[in-house]
Structures are given as C-alpha cells and as structure tokens.
Amino acid sequence: xxxxxxxSQLTRRFGDFTAVDRVSFDVHEGEIFGFLGPNGAGKxxxxxxxxxxxxxxxxxxRVAGFDVLKQIDKVKRSIGYMSQLFSLYPDLTVxxxxxxxxxxxxxEGDRLDRRKDWVLEMARLDEYQDRLTGELPLGHKxxxxxxxxxxxxxxxxxLDEPTSGVDPISxxxxxxxxxxxxxxxxxxxxxxxYMEEAEYCHRIAVMNRGSIIALDxxxxxxxxxxxxxxxxxxxxAPRVVExxxxxPGVLEVxxxxxxVHAMVEDQAxxxxxxxxxxxxxxxxxxxxxxxxxxxEDVFVSFVHRSGGTVxx
Amino acid sequence: MxxxxxxxxxxxxxxxxxxxxxxxGMAFLLPAALLLFFGYAISYDVNNIxxxxxxxxxxxxxxxxxxxxxxxxxxxxxxxPARYEDVDELLQRAKVLAVLVIPPSFDRDxxxxxxxxxxxxxxxxxxxxxxxxxxxAAAIMIRYSSDVLLRGRRFVLPAQAETRVWYNxxxxxxxxxxxxxxxxxxxxxxxxxxxxxxxxxxxxxxxxQLAATPVHRLEVVIGKLVPYVGIGLFDVALAIxxxxxxxxxxxxxNILLLTGLTLLFLIGALSFGMFISAAVxxxxxxxxIAIQTTYLPAIxxxxxxxxxxxxxxxxxxxxxxxxxxxxxxxxxxIFLKGVGPEVLWVQGLAMIIFATVGLTLAIRSFRKxxx
Numbered sequence: 001x002x003x004x005x006x007x008s009q010l011t012r013r014f015g016d017f018t019a020v021d022r023v024s025f026d027v028h029e030g031e032i033f034g035f036l037g038p039n040g041a042g043k044x045x046x047x048x049x050x051x052x053x054x055x056x057x058x059x060x061x062r063v064a065g066f067d068v069l070k071q072i073d074k075v076k077r078s079i080g081y082m083s084q085l086f087s088l089y090p091d092l093t094v095x096x097x098x099x100x101x102x103x104x105x106x107x108e109g110d111r112l113d114r115r116k117d118w119v120l121e122m123a124r125l126d127e128y129q130d131r132l133t134g135e136l137p138l139g140h141k142x143x144x145x146x147x148x149x150x151x152x153x154x155x156x157x158x159l160d161e162p163t164s165g166v167d168p169i170s171x172x173x174x175x176x177x178x179x180x181x182x183x184x185x186x187x188x189x190x191x192x193x194y195m196e197e198a199e200y201c202h203r204i205a206v207m208n209r210g211s212i213i214a215l216d217x218x219x220x221x222x223x224x225x226x227x228x229x230x231x232x233x234x235x236x237a238p239r240v241v242e243x244x245x246x247x248p249g250v251l252e253v254x255x256x257x258x259x260v261h262a263m264v265e266d267q268a269x270x271x272x273x274x275x276x277x278x279x280x281x282x283x284x285x286x287x288x289x290x291x292x293x294x295x296e297d298v299f300v301s302f303v304h305r306s307g308g309t310v311x312x
Numbered sequence: 313m314x315x316x317x318x319x320x321x322x323x324x325x326x327x328x329x330x331x332x333x334x335x336x337g338m339a340f341l342l343p344a345a346l347l348l349f350f351g352y353a354i355s356y357d358v359n360n361i362x363x364x365x366x367x368x369x370x371x372x373x374x375x376x377x378x379x380x381x382x383x384x385x386x387x388x389x390x391x392x393p394a395r396y397e398d399v400d401e402l403l404q405r406a407k408v409l410a411v412l413v414i415p416p417s418f419d420r421d422x423x424x425x426x427x428x429x430x431x432x433x434x435x436x437x438x439x440x441x442x443x444x445x446x447x448x449a450a451a452i453m454i455r456y457s458s459d460v461l462l463r464g465r466r467f468v469l470p471a472q473a474e475t476r477v478w479y480n481x482x483x484x485x486x487x488x489x490x491x492x493x494x495x496x497x498x499x500x501x502x503x504x505x506x507x508x509x510x511x512x513x514x515x516x517x518x519x520x521q522l523a524a525t526p527v528h529r530l531e532v533v534i535g536k537l538v539p540y541v542g543i544g545l546f547d548v549a550l551a552i553x554x555x556x557x558x559x560x561x562x563x564x565x566n567i568l569l570l571t572g573l574t575l576l577f578l579i580g581a582l583s584f585g586m587f588i589s590a591a592v593x594x595x596x597x598x599x600x601i602a603i604q605t606t607y608l609p610a611i612x613x614x615x616x617x618x619x620x621x622x623x624x625x626x627x628x629x630x631x632x633x634x635x636x637x638x639x640x641x642x643x644x645x646i647f648l649k650g651v652g653p654e655v656l657w658v659q660g661l662a663m664i665i666f667a668t669v670g671l672t673l674a675i676r677s678f679r680k681x682x683x
Contacts, residue, residue, distance in 0.1 A: 051524050053682045073526055081524035087517045091331050092324065103320020104525040148521075 003062075004029045004156050004187035005050060010059035012045050019045040021210035022059065027156075027189055032182050034201030035191035036299065042210040043191040044084055047160050050189070051081045064155045077105070080149035084160040086141050090134025094125050094144055097133055098151065105152035119147035122177065139170035146177060150186070157181060159190040163197065175200050195295040204295075206302050214302040218295060225293045225301050227251060228267035232260045232274065234285040243281045249273060252304045254296065261297055263304065313534075317527050321535025325509070329539055338505060339543045346497045347490075347551050351559055354489050354617075358444040364391035364408040366399060371419035377430070380456045381412065386448040399433065409435050410445050422460060479648045490561045491647035492616040494551040495577075495639040498544060499610035500603070502578055505540050506585030507595075507602035510678065514593040523680040533674045537582055544578040545571070555647070564650030570642070573656065576663035577639045581606075583670030584635075590677040610636040638662040 005027035012020045020042040027033040035043045048054035050063055052072040061068045064078035088097045098119060102112050120126045123143035128136060133144060142162060150157060159178070163171040175197065182188050182202075190201065198204045199218050206214040206221070214221055234240050240260050244253045249270055252263040264270035267290055278285055293301070329335050363381065367374050381387045391408055393399055399411050413431035421428035432449050434442040480487045513519040522532070552570075555561040588605075589598045611617055613627070614636035620628055631637045638659040645651045645659075653660065 048682060053520065053523055053680075055681060073528075076524065076526040079524075081521070083517075083520045083524070085517050085520075087519075087521040089324065089328065089518055090516070091328050096324070096327055100320050100324045101521075101525065103323070104317050104522075104527045106314070106316055106526075108316060145521075 002029045003027065004031075004064060005033075005189060006060075006062045007046075007050070008060045010046065010049060010061050011057045012042075012049055012054060013057045018210050020049070023207075023210075023212055025205055025212060025215055027187060028203075029155075029187055030182060030185050031202040032178060032188045032190065032200065034198045034204035035189070035207060036193070036195065036198045036204050036295070037191075037207035038193055041207040043207055044160055046207075047081075047158050047189070047191060051079060051158050052076055053081075077152075078155045080152070080154035080157045082142075082145045082149045082157075082159045082162050084164065086138070086145060088133055088141070088145055088148060091132060093130050093132055094120075094136070095129040097144065097148055101148040102151050107152050115151050115153075119151060122180075123147040139166045139174075142166060142170075142174065143177070146174070150181065154186065156187045156189060159188065161191055161193065163192070163194065171197070195299065198295050206299055208299075208303050208306070211306070213306040214298070221298045221302075222293050222295070225298060227263045227265070227301060228270070229291055229293050229297050230262045230264055230267070230270055230274065231287075231289055231291045232262065232278075232285050233258055233287045234260065234278075234283065236283045236285075239281075240278065240283055240285070243277060243283065244274065247274070247277050252300050254300050256296065261291070261300070263297065263301060313528065313530050318531045318535045318538075321527065321532055322538035325536045326539040326542075329543075335505065335508070338501065339547070343497050343501050343547045343551065344554075346500075347493060347554055348558075350493050350497075351486070351490055351554075354485070354493075358441050358448075359386060360388040361386055361410060361441070361445045361448070362390050362408045363387045363410045363412060364393055364399065364402050365389050366393050366396060366411065366413045368416045369414045369418035373419045373422050374414045377414065377418075377456055378412070380452050381449075384448065384452050386445075386452075403433060403435050406435065409438065409441055410449070412449075486559055487561050487648060488644070489616075490555040490559045491643040492614070492640045494548060494555065495636055495643045496610045496614060496616050497551065498548060498574075498578065499581055499606050499614070499636040499639065501547065502540070502544055502581035503585035503588070503602040503606045504599055505543065506536070506582045507589050507598040509536050509540075510586055510589040511593050511595040511598045515595060520682060523682065529678045529680055530675055533583070533586060533671070533678055536586065537579065540582045541575070541578050544582065545574065548574050548578075561647060563647050565646030566650075566652060567646075569652060569656070570646045573639070573642045573660060573663055576660070576667045577635065577642075580635055580663065580666035580670040583667070583674040587670065587673040587677050590674060590679075606636075609634045613637065614640045616640050635662070635666045638666070 003026045007026070008024045010020060010023045011018065023046060035046070037043050045054065049056045050061055050068060052068055052075055056069070063075045066074040066078065068075055089100070092100065098116050102108070102115065107115055120129060123146065125140060125144055125147070128140065133141065136144070146159070146162065163174050166174070178188055178190065192198060201218065203215065203217050204221065205212045216224070232240060235258065237255050237258055237260050241253050241255050244250050244260065244262050249265045250262050251265060254261045262270065262274065271288060274288060275285070329339070365378055367378065378389065382389055387410070391402055393402060396413070399413065402408050402411060411433040413433065415430070418428050418430065432446070434445055436442050513522060552563065556563055585602050588601050592598050592601065613631045613634045615631070616636070620631050620637070623631070642656055642659045645656055
C-alpha cells in the first residue's frame with residue numbers, strides 16, 4: 001500500500017521547548033488516521049509542519065509524495081487543511097468564501113460550478129449561501145471550513161480538531177462526512193482530544209509531550225493493555241483520586257466524572273484493598289468493579305508505560 | 313504568478329473593504345475632509361487686515377489718508393477708538409492687527425509743507441502678517457505722499473522693475489496649496505489604508521487558512537493592492553475635480569501624465585503601508601507607524617509647506633528620502649506650470665524606485681509561515 005504521509009524523525013523546537021520530538025510514522029493512502037492526545041501534546045505543531053505552515057527544526061516528511069521542505073507548493077496543492085480555530089473570512093458570505101478558496105486552489109469554470117454545488121449540498125448550506133459566514137452557528141461554520149478544504153479534491157485532508165466545541169450530534173454528522181471522503185479515496189489525517197472519536201479511525205497515534213507513545217488500530221491498542229482496570233463510583237471522586245494515587249498496588253488513577261478508573265497491578269488484591277483504604281480515609285463509594293479498557297485508559301496506560309506524565 | 317489566484321485575492325479584498333465602514337470612511341471621507349479643511353484653512357494670503365484708526369486730526373486730508381487705506385483692498389477698518397488709551401486694549405485682545413494713529417497736527421503740517429508723521433502700530437506676535445501689513449502700509453503711504461507732492465502730475469522713476477509673476481499670476485496661495493495638498497493627502501491616506509490589511513489577517517487568524525493554500529506571496533500582496541490602487545486613483549480624481557471646481561485651481565499640464573505618475577506613487581505608498589502591516593502584524597501598531605512615518609514628513613519635508621531650498625542642508629538631504637517630495641513637485645508642476653516628461657522624468661524615476669522598493673519590501677516581509 002502506498003504511503004500518503006511519511007514522517008521521519010520530525011522535530012520542532014520553540015527556543016528551549018521541544019514541541020515535537022523525533023516523531024516518525026506513516027499514513028496509508030485512503031485511511032483515516034487519528035492523532036490522539038491532550039492539548040499541548042504536539043499534535044497541532046506536527047500538522048502545521050506537514051501542511052507547510054511551520055518549518056521543521058529537523059527531520060523529514062513527505063506528503064502525497066512531495067517533500068514538505070523542498071516541494072511545499074506541490075504539497076499545498078495536494079492537500080486540504082482545516083485549522084483548529086475557525087479561520088475562514090467572517091465578513092464574506094458562504095458563497096464568497098467558497099469562490100475565494102476555489103480561486104486560490106485553481107478550481108475554475110464548470111468544475112467550480114460542480115464543486116460549489118457539491119460543497120453546498122454536502123455541508124447543507126444551500127439556503128445559507130448569501131449569509132455572512134460570521135453569523136452562522138459554529139457547526140455550520142465548521143462544515144463550511146471542511147467544504148472549503150475539499151473544494152479542489154485533495155489527496156490528503158488534514159483536520160486539526162475539527163469538532164472541538166460542537167455538540168455531539170453535529171460531531172457525529174461531521175464524522176459521517178469524514179467517512180464519506182475516506183470512501184472516495186481521500187486520506188484523512190485528523191487530530192482530536194475526544195477519545196470516542198478516535199474509535200472511528202482506522203489507526204491512531206497516541207501523542208504525549210511531543211512524542212508518539214503508541215500507534216495501532218484502536219482495537220489492538222485496547223487489547224495491548226495488560227493491567228486490569230477497576231472503576232470506582234463515588235460522590236467524592238476528586239478526593240478519592242488523591243487517596244488512591246498514593247495507594248500501594250495502584251499504578252495510575254484517572255477521574256471520569258463520578259467514576260474513578262484505577263489501573264492496578266493485581267485485580268484481586270486491589271478489589272480487596274481499595275475499599276479498606278477508602279474506609280480508612282473516610283470516603284464512601286457506591287460500587288467497585290473491573291471494566292474493559294476505553295481509549296482513555298489506553299492513553300493513560302501508554303503514558304504510564306512510557307514513564308511520563310500527561311501534558312496539558 | 314497565477315492570474316486566477318491574484319484575481320481571487322483582489323476580489324475578496326474588495327468585498328471586505330466594501331463591508332468595512334472604518335476602511336470606507338478612511339478611503340473616501342477622510343481625504344475629502346482633509347482637502348476641504350486644509351484647502352480652506354491654509355492660506356498665506358494677507359487680505360482684509362483688520363485695522364483701527366485713531367483720527368485726531370479729523371480733517372479732509374486725514375480722511376483722504378484713511379480712504380487710501382480702505383480703498384487699497386488690503387485693510388479693513390473695523391474700529392475707531394476715541395482715545396489713545398483704547399488702542400492698547402484693541403491690540404492686546406487681538407481685535408485688530410494694525411492701528412493707524414493720525415496726530416492733530418497732521419493737517420496743519422501738510423498744509424505748511426512740513427513733515428507730517430503718522431503712527432502705525434502692528435501686532436508683532438504674528439510676525440508674518442505684521443511684515444506683510446507693514447509693506448502694504450508703506451506702499452499706500454508712498455502713493456499718498458506722492459499725490460500730495462505732485463498734486464496729480466505723473467511721476468515716473470527712471471529705473472523700475474517690470475514684475476511679471478509666472479505660473480501663479482495672482483500669487484494666490486491656494487493655487488500653490490491645493491495641488492501640493494493632493495500629494496500630501498494621498499501620502500497619508502495610502503499608507504494608513506493598507507497598514508491594516510495584512511495585520512488584520514494575522515489578528516483574526518484568517519492568515520492560517522490562507523497560508524495553507526498554494527497562493528504565492530506575490531499574489532497576496534499584489535491582489536490586495538489592486539482595490540486600494542483603485543480607491544487611490546478615485547481619491548486623486550476627486551481631489552483634482554474639487555481643486556478645479558471648488559478652489560478654482562488651474563490644471564495646465566497633461567492629465568495622463570499626472571495619472572501615470574500618481575499610479576506609481578500610489579503603488580509605492582500602498583506597498584509601504586502593507587510592508588508595515590506584514591512586519592508588525594498588529595493593526596493598531598501598524599496604523600500608528602503608518603501615520604508617524606508619513607504624516608509629518610509629508611507636511612513638513614515635502615516642500616508643501618516650507619520651501620526645501622531654504623531648509624538647512626542636513627534637512628534638505630533628508631527630504632530626498634521623502635517620497636511625497638517628488639509627488640508634490642509632480643502635482644505642482646503639472647497643475648501650475650503645465651510641464652511634461654522633459655522636466656518630470658527625475659520625479660518619474662524617483663517614483664519608479666519608490667514603487668519598486670515598496671513592493672519588494674511588502675513582498676519580502678510577508679511570510680506565509682506561522683510562528
């Protein structure tokens with residue numbers, strides 16, 4: 001299978017701070033490749049280097065077969081990019097934004113008409129075409145940004161946290177669109193900090209503190225978790241986390257709302273010890289039970305395994 | 313350079329401009345306001361000097377002298393103080409610029425053929441006007457005296473200068489100011505207009521999406537320039553029409569030459585504003601720098617207000633770096649003297665250099681990479 005993106009030892013420093021540290025990976029043609037990690041992990045910096053917006057400090061990368069350092073114009077013609085913050089022109093109408101980006105990507109004549117209609121339909125913006133973009137709801141803006149990024153039918157589509165801030169239904173709809181592009185053969189490179197979105201990807205790279213700490217299919221990543229995970233439901237979640245963090249036999253503790261996930265060395269021992277520890281500390285809990293690891297747990301586990309802490 | 317991408321940029325910039333009241337005001341209202349304000353306010357002409365007369369002679373001869381002042385057209389007699397003590401107050405309150413005091417002995421002395429001095433008091437705090445008033449008064453007194461001496465006989469000096477004023481026959485300062493004003497206003501407006509354009513893209517974050525497209529920086533800069541050049545030409549045309557119709561300034565030279573040189577000047581000045589915008593990436597800072605670097609040099613060092621040839625040498629050297637200097641020469645030359653390329657090629661060359669340097673700076677300072 002051909003590689004849509006090839007990255008080797010890619011590094012970017014800002015002064016003393018290394019935002020991306022010798023990252024290497026490949027993205028296969030036609031796959032949905034997810035970039036998972038907390039804010040500040042280096043996802044956006046990596047995407048900016050791959051889209052020619054930021055110069056790598058060292059390392060190499062090829063996108064759609066072109067070198068991001070030496071053939072940046074060819075790279076830019078082959079890719080679509082949707083930035084983390086909405087960055088279309090708010091004082092242009094929907095149609096004017098489409099026409100602008102069509103012009104900048106060289107989409108003209110009959111093809112312009114065809115693509116324009118297609119984008120308006122895909123983004124369900126037909127009745128909004130003469131509205132100022134700044135006045136649209138966020139979900140509409142994001143679909144328009146996606147539309148403007150795919151007007152020229154790019155080989156590789158980079159989406160940097162495309163669904164941040166929108167409601168779950170809009171997010172689901174947005175992912176249906178992403179699937180559609182992948183089915184048409186577009187390679188989709190998408191970053192997110194929503195773990196459940198990562199499940200939709202063919203493969204995901206887990207990033208933390210500038211490094212990729214795991215890369216595989218979502219299912220395989222979950223299978224790779226060896227440590228048992230116990231879920232403790234409690235009204236005192238924040239304080240329970242504090243208590244369990246220092247408890248013997250507990251490797252990592254994470255809070256998910258009213259639930260606390262504890263990654264432990266031995267399930268049987270922990271199931272006996274944790275109630276005792278909590279009782280001694282004076283906290284009550286509703287239940288304690290072993291669970292199947294979610295991607296959040298995968299993330300925590302890999303961070304633990306790489307000997308680090310979570311950035312952000 | 314790709315014409316499609318350039319056109320897409322130009323079109324987008326024009327639409328944004330049309331929807332931005334602040335830019336529209338700066339593009340159309342500000343130049344009109346500046347033109348009217350400066351056109352009416354700045355005048356070096358001293359006419360209708362307000363004057364008070366204390367006539368202690370109150371005779372036929374003294375009234376004759378007062379009439380000579382009145383009918384000259386230069387003096388407006390607005391006050392007739394009763395006593396000498398009142399004269400002081402009139403000058404202090406700046407009610408008048410000059411006071412003519414005719415002593416009681418005036419009529420007697422003239423009749424007897426003796427010296428008959430009168431007193432002229434001037435407010436020297438406005439030295440320029442006082443000097444002009446003094447010269448006018450002296451001329452009126454000479455004329456009056458010669459009439460008294462010769463009693464109507466013709467009086468001819470053996471050697472006289474036959475003075476003809478060229479280019480601005482009536483020596484009206486408005487004729488000199490309005491053409492220069494067009495140049496000064498465009499210097500200020502042009503840089504201010506474009507100072508916002510690239511900084512706004514950085515501040516709003518739209519630069520990120522733009523930078524991810526294959527658009528070349530040359531296409532961005534020139535595409536953005538196109539609508540502003542259109543506005544600049546429109547402003548100049550408006551100023552010329554206003555100069556001709558409202559201020560009655562003559563246009564003697566070739567309007568095509570004026571348009572061509574204006575175009576070069578606009579490209580330079582607009583690019584300069586864009587250079588500032590791209591370099592500092594902040595709208596507030598960029599517009600401040602644009603005003604600071606264009607306003608004072610355009611007014612003080614362009615030859616618009618002060619003649620360059622009377623400046624200290626060091627300052628004269630500095631004026632060569634002020635683009636407005638060349639454009640002021642162009643507008644004055646074409647409006648008043650009607651000169652053509654045979655004279656203005658120097659300015660033309662300076663404009664070409666200015667436009668080239670401005671464009672190069674703008675393009676070079678524009679980075680498509682983020683930091």
